[in-house]
Amino acid sequence: MDFTTNYMGLKLLHPIVASAGPLSGTLDGIKRLEDGGAAAVVMFSLFEENIRHENEAFSHLMESGTQSFAESLSYFPDVDSFHVGPDSYLNLLRQASESVEVPVIASLNCVTGEGWIDYAKQMQQAGASGLELNIYSVEADLDATSEEVEQRYLDILAAVKSTVNIPVALKLSPFFSAMGHMAKRLDQAGADALVLFNRFYQPDIDIQALEVKPSLGLSSAGEIRLPLLWIALLHGKLNASLAATRGVEKPDEVIKYLLAGADVVMTTSALLRHGPSYMTVLLDGLKAWMEARRFSSVAQVRGGMSRSKVANPGAFERANYIRELESFQSAYI
Secondary structure (H helix, E strand, O other), X not given: OEOOEEXXXXXXXXXXXXXXXXXXXXXXXXXXXXXXXXXXXXEEEEEHHHHHHHHHHHHHHHHOOOXXXXXXXXXXXXXXXXXXXXXXXXXXXXXXXXXXXXOEEEEEEOOOHHHHHXXXXXXXXXXXXXXXXXXXXXXXXXXXXXXXXXXXXXXXXXXXXXXOOOOEEEEXXXXXXXXXXXXXXXXXXXXXXXXXXXXXXXXXXXXXXXEEEOOOOOOOHHHHHHHHHHHHHHOOOOOOEEEEEOOOOOHHXXXXXXXXXXXXXXXXXXXXXXXXXXXXXXXXXXXXHHHHOOOOEHHHHOOOOOXXXXXXXXXXXXXXXXXXXXXXXXXXX
């Protein structure tokens, strides 16, 4: 049985990938993901804000009191010997690339054009097999237009693609007014893969303390529906690879994503719940399902239930919405 998969030009042993998350925060964690069966590992994201915050805090520390006491400079280490910036991330990326056999994909989130270019270049030099641009942005500016938001994505992609020669994926949010058209524009602009979809970690409100608090939970299988829909709609329409991420709990979700047309299926939540070895459970479940239906390769499965392949394409569109409403049952109706 052939599980091999091509993801944005990377040859993978199978289509299940460890997505960006805390398990890739150490070399030991990355090795455990490989040993657990991951076909590739996406490292946790490097956030430019964290680097800028560390640099600003250090600069403030270095400058504190120096105008009153020149000798206070001697209290602090030499700037060149103080490890600020992305050094630890790049060192981990370099060590991982040299220590594991599976591709290691770096993940980057920046707030400036210079950041996207500089860190992308450094990640390639550190040995990344590919780069995932985690463009996570909540557009809170009421004056920002949809055209400006979309152009920002295209500009970031163009800047990074002109800087590196490793494959580049974009991790997208679903909140575009015309998601299909945006995916097409990114594909035409040279994106090697689209990762659907990013999860926005919306804050919660503590009604007792009257505070806004961050709230983070692991994804659940119910969250599969939105990326499943768009992967089914986009399959066969783009040159870019399609990666599914969100809602993978069991082999069932892996199978559904592949049937919709995903080239790879990414997961972090399932591995945090059950450990890196759970990757084998997902792969074994896929294998058992394929054997039962006499599929000899993942390529035969991929896209079999996409919009272009199903007998009733309307099942992915408005007609299905109406049928869903009409079929709903409740004891109170």
